Amino acid sequence: MNDVISTILNHRSIRHFEDKPLSEEQIKTLVSCAQSAATSSYIQAYSIIGVKDQETKKKLAELVGSQPYVENNGHFFVFCADLYRHMLIGEEEGKNVLSSIESTEKFMVALIDAALAAQNTAIAAESMGLGICYIGGIRNNLNEVQKLLKTPERVIPLFGMAIGYPSKITDQKPRLPFEHIYHEEVYQQDTEVYLDQIRGYDQVISDYYNNRTKGKRKDRWSEQITNMLEKQSRMYMREFVQKNKLDLQ
Template sequence: MNETIKLLTSHQSIRKFTNQPVTQEQLDTIISAAQWASSSSHVQAYSIIHVTNAGMRQQISEWTGNQSYVVNSPIFLVWCADLHRLRTAYEIHENADKAYLGTAENWIVATVDAALAAQNAAIAAESLGMGIVYIGSVRNHIEGVSTLLRLPKYTSPLFGMCIGYPDQDPGQRPRLPQKAVLHHNTYQTDGMEEQILKYDQTMKDYILKRTGGKRSGTWSEDMRNKLKTPTRMDVKAYLEAQGLDVE
């Protein structure tokens, strides 16, 4: 196993950080690494908001379920899908109202571009001895976050990211068996339930150990509970108001 693969397979989400600052040079390096991620047709359809204002961080923290690390982490970034910049580029040459901009395909491209760039940033930060945690719950109040960050039309916040030096070692959550996610030539449904049940036992053992026997649960139960209640049902209307086709 080489050092790159060792780094990739040692990821753990960090939610408690030391007071050691992240320098501007280090942040620049992390963002540079993000920018070298693959991008569909070179569109680079994402933007990153570095939130330094304490009041803004506090508001976002409240909107994300009072997650203290949104306030306390040395660096807090919000990653946005961004088709607004493409509209500006189009406008240089002709009326952008003619552009097929907010299509479902372009929206997929923008979200994938943002995710690829963010993961490059995460790996870069971890290679520097830092830790990160993604904050998907910025979408709990997607319109509020968008207004707070003054996002223009054809953009949307996707997720946040806390970065800093770890002040904890929470361990790694086991991943699904590779057989459950890797298919050959065609999608394989045979044996899927068996793989899930196998993973359920792995997760049950992990939760029991991590909580000292205080809690027990399985992955399939968690997924059932997650899908049992609708969440963030306002996202579709928000995206449509931003000029993005999500039909």
């Protein structure tokens, strides 16, 4: 096992950081690593907004749901789906690109490009001894986030990433079993086998929470996830995406 694989397998979310900012060199390295990620057809349909200003971080922390690690970290990144530049170069080159830009396909390309860039950033940060935490709560109040970050049309903030020097490292959460995630040749659809794998995983997660909280929490993964999915959240997203002139077809 090499160092890259060890870094990947050692991942866990970090939510407590030292009061120490990242250097300009570190920030540039992380963004360069993000840019080295694969991108569909070389389209590079994403942008990254770095947030240093403490007041802006504080406002973001409130918007995402009062998460203190959004305010207190070494640096905060916001990853955006971005087809704004593609609209501009279409106008510059005299080409009608709007039908393509406003398609579901190109919207998916932008989402995937941003996710790939972000994961490169995460792995690079962890290889440097830093900790990271993805922040999906950015999508709780996108209208306000957009105003705060001054993003133009065809740019959608997707998620944040808090990065910094860990002050507290938590246990790693067990993932679903390998045989449940990986399917050979075709998707395996034996429902009883499928559910049996989940029941086994439920027990692993229940034991994990029980040990971590000294008996204060024992919920199963199925219980946790279905409770979350039962509550509708961010149901404005389709309207928001369309308002920003993406995914219209």
